Amino acid sequence: MLDRLRDAILNFEIEGVQKTCKDALSLGMSPVDIVTKGLGPGLAVVGERYEKREYFLSELVMAGETMKKAMEVLDPLINGIEHPSLGHVVIGTVKGDLHDIGKNIVSTLLKAAGFKVRDLGIDVPAAQFVKECQAAEKCILGMSALLSVSMPEIGNVVTELEKAGLREQTRVIIGGAAVTEEFGRQAKVDATARDAILGVEICKGWSTS
Amino acid sequence: MVPVTDLGMDPPIVEAVSGETTHGFSIEGFSAGNIDLGDICMKNVLAMARAYRKLGLDAVIVSDESIYRRGFVPRFLDENTFIDEWGRVMMTRSETKTTWWVGGTVKTSEDLENYEPPDANAPGRMEVFEAVVKEVGEDMVVAAGGHTGFSLAWRIRGGIDKYIVDVYTNPSFATKLMDKVARACLEWDKAIMDTGVEMLSLTDDYAGTDGPFFSPKLFREIEIPNLKRVVDEAKRKGLPVLKHTDGNNYPILDDMIEAGISGLHPMEPGAMDIAQVKQRYGDRIFLGGNVDCRWTLPYGSEEDVRTEVRRVIDAASPGGGHILMSSNTLHANVKPQNVLTMIQEARKYGKYPR
Numbered sequence: 001m002l003d004r005l006r007d008a009i010l011n012f013e014i015e016g017v018q019k020t021c022k023d024a025l026s027l028g029m030s031p032v033d034i035v036t037k038g039l040g041p042g043l044a045v046v047g048e049r050y051e052k053r054e055y056f057l058s059e060l061v062m063a064g065e066t067m068k069k070a071m072e073v074l075d076p077l078i079n080g081i082e083h084p085s086l087g088h089v090v091i092g093t094v095k096g097d098l099h100d101i102g103k104n105i106v107s108t109l110l111k112a113a114g115f116k117v118r119d120l121g122i123d124v125p126a127a128q129f130v131k132e133c134q135a136a137e138k139c140i141l142g143m144s145a146l147l148s149v150s151m152p153e154i155g156n157v158v159t160e161l162e163k164a165g166l167r168e169q170t171r172v173i174i175g176g177a178a179v180t181e182e183f184g185r186q187a188k189v190d191a192t193a194r195d196a197i198l199g200v201e202i203c204k205g206w207s208t209s
Numbered sequence: 210m211v212p213v214t215d216l217g218m219d220p221p222i223v224e225a226v227s228g229e230t231t232h233g234f235s236i237e238g239f240s241a242g243n244i245d246l247g248d249i250c251m252k253n254v255l256a257m258a259r260a261y262r263k264l265g266l267d268a269v270i271v272s273d274e275s276i277y278r279r280g281f282v283p284r285f286l287d288e289n290t291f292i293d294e295w296g297r298v299m300m301t302r303s304e305t306k307t308t309w310w311v312g313g314t315v316k317t318s319e320d321l322e323n324y325e326p327p328d329a330n331a332p333g334r335m336e337v338f339e340a341v342v343k344e345v346g347e348d349m350v351v352a353a354g355g356h357t358g359f360s361l362a363w364r365i366r367g368g369i370d371k372y373i374v375d376v377y378t379n380p381s382f383a384t385k386l387m388d389k390v391a392r393a394c395l396e397w398d399k400a401i402m403d404t405g406v407e408m409l410s411l412t413d414d415y416a417g418t419d420g421p422f423f424s425p426k427l428f429r430e431i432e433i434p435n436l437k438r439v440v441d442e443a444k445r446k447g448l449p450v451l452k453h454t455d456g457n458n459y460p461i462l463d464d465m466i467e468a469g470i471s472g473l474h475p476m477e478p479g480a481m482d483i484a485q486v487k488q489r490y491g492d493r494i495f496l497g498g499n500v501d502c503r504w505t506l507p508y509g510s511e512e513d514v515r516t517e518v519r520r521v522i523d524a525a526s527p528g529g530g531h532i533l534m535s536s537n538t539l540h541a542n543v544k545p546q547n548v549l550t551m552i553q554e555a556r557k558y559g560k561y562p563r
Binding site: 186 | 298305312368370375377417421422455460508542
């Protein structure tokens with residue numbers, strides 16, 4: 001069954017994955033195990049192939065979309081269960097920016113890796129990021145910006161976190177086509193991820209450190 | 210001397226360098242009934258062309274994304290979001306007077322059946338290009354930015370993620386959409402090339418930082434035939450084609466060159482190496498770029514800009530075949546003073562022989 005779940009992701013079975021998940025549930029697998037031991041490893045293989053440049057954005061998107069389909073069945077079941085997680089992640093695209101493909105892929109990969117993810121969507125004002133980080137008490141904050149004109153908003157969010165006294169306990173990671181390492185240093189974030197796979201690895205590293 | 214231009218200049222930069230006023234728009238103006246989007250675009254593009262001339266640049270590139278036919282009144286979805294002539298959902302920001310894509314209108318087979326791209330030969334359609342040629346054509350080269358349709362198609366669809374899912378799960382829909390848009394773009398590019406412009410720049414992005422959006426195999430099926438059609442048409446008319454695409458295009462660069470492109474922009478810093486491309490392909494294509502506009506031009510010091518310009522010229526200019534440009538456009542976040550420094554340093558350092 002674990003192989004079938006993994007293969008559903010590897011073969012981009014966007015139309016069949018929900019049945020595969022239901023079959024796994026009926027065999028007594030827990031929804032958390034379906035994600036972390038079945039689907040998640042499939043996503044990890046896709047990620048490795050992407051990093052090796054054997055796969056491209058199209059394969060990453062298909063794997064992500066297949067995973068999202070699976071999560072439609074599994075999320076309602078997982079949300080009701082207390083389970084250990086790698087930590088809380090609050091993620092969103094900054095105010096003024098409506099692009100979300102990369103952010104959506106990261107969100108999906110983080111869930112599959114075992115994080116509790118609160119995805120705030122797009123055009124997220126600083127106050128909302130701060131409010132969610134406050135509610136999570138300790139979290140990783142992920143921000144995405146595709147447009148150059150949106151980048152100053154990242155610095156704004158970091159400033160608001162400082163004002164709210166949350167900066168110490170919040171690890172901030174940014175990504176998106178517009179951001180660079182130099183900008184990340186200027187904005188005083190903790191990490192700048194050049195792609196979704198690396199972003200997830202950085203978050204996993206923080207979780208275990 | 211190394212020639213200098215750029216793919217585009219956002220209104221705040223135009224205003225800062227030229228002192229001219231540019232025009233934004235919002236739903237209020239249209240409700241009042243006194244705005245014509247074609248008229249706004251004409252004024253803004255001419256102001257941009259004059260700014261290029263004031264800066265002493267060697268060419269101006271006018272994007273087909275800037276042009277709307279006279280009398281076009283967009284359908285607004287909210288205060289700042291509207292549907293353009295291509296069926297893209299666009300957002301406009303009054304502070305910067307910039308407009309960018311945020312969504313699409315083709316969601317179903319019925320939408321696709323009913324979809325009509327804008328007519329390249331509508332009366333007055335190309336008058337913006339003609340006006341720029343008339344305004345600055347004696348002082349500089351006038352080039353035009355066009356499309357093959359690749360990026361327009363997935364924008365009209367609502368996003369590349371949606372188009373990717375179509376390619377895998379509904380390939381006939383994906384093919385029909387791309388064909389419809391590509392055929393329209395070919396007509397647009399033909400009409401643009403007849404306005405007196407001297408170069409065509411094709412601006413569909415093919416790649417992200419890590420690589421092309423599609424595998425080379427899929428790219429050859431989806432895009433190469435459309436690229437080749439436009440390039441062949443340009444060759445018939447005697448125009449070179451500068452292919453712009455962000456990101457890491459190494460896996461598909463041979464295919465693009467085989468399709469006949471004349472030049473490549475920008476070899477995005479961090480994704481590609483302009484020196485490497487010069488070494489491998491410099492005898493087959495010219496290079497445009499690639500002064501960094503994600504960090505150096507918006508946030509860098511004067512010395513950062515001068516160092517960056519010298520890096521680019523050292524890498525790409527020896528032997529000729531290089532146009533100095535930014536790594537994308539002179540967008541609204543760029544510091545106007547850094548634009549002046551970039552041009553100044555290019556004129557000082559970019560001398561031949563080298």
